[in-house]
Amino acid sequence: MNILLIIISLTIIYGLLIYIILKNVNFKKMIYLSISILVFFIFLQIKIFDSLGYPVISDLPKSFDILYVEKSESQFIVLIKDFSEEDIPRLYKLEYSKDLEDTLNDAMTDISNGKRVIGVIDDSNDDNHYGISIKHIKKLVPDK
Incomplete structure (x- = not known):
């Protein structure tokens, strides 16, 4: 449960930092910001599933x-x-x-x-x- 809380807080912090940097920029940059946050969150979600006991599809050991x-x-x-x-x-x-x-x-x-x-x-x-x-x-x- 702690890892989930850490990842959610990292995602929020990441989003806030990018928003602060780009808040005076046009709407097109905000779309890029939203997409980057979504990709970042999906990447972290996949890594969570790999560590929570879900079956993996990776190569088998020798x-x-x-x-x-x-x-x-x-x-x-x-x-x-x-x-x-x-x-x-x-x-x-x-x-x-x-x-x-x-x-x-x-x-x-x-x-x-x-x-x-x-x-x-x-x-x-x-x-x-x-x-x-x-x-x-x-x-x-x-x-x-």
Whole structure:
């Protein structure tokens, strides 16, 4: 909630500063001012959505832990934990394809059966648009 308040206040301050600078200028400049404020606000809104947990459409990491998959309408929402970063898991939005559905269904079946699976991006993999291939991780169980 604090980030939203900061961004709204920055937008208001930005608008006021430009208005003060251009208040004695003709109407055409005021239109430019309004458009620049709108573009600035839309840019900040997109950045807020990226940080609030909404699914992103950005590129997938090279290797990742698949935690959960949800099919919704014509897309998949996939919860992924990136191995290269120590951040929290992230939601990714993937476009629907039959091959991708088969790959993700196999991964979810393995996960529900207690197996650990990771996703790897392989550009030579033509099975789906994203190049996702599933690999199994062997669990190391300590001796008693």
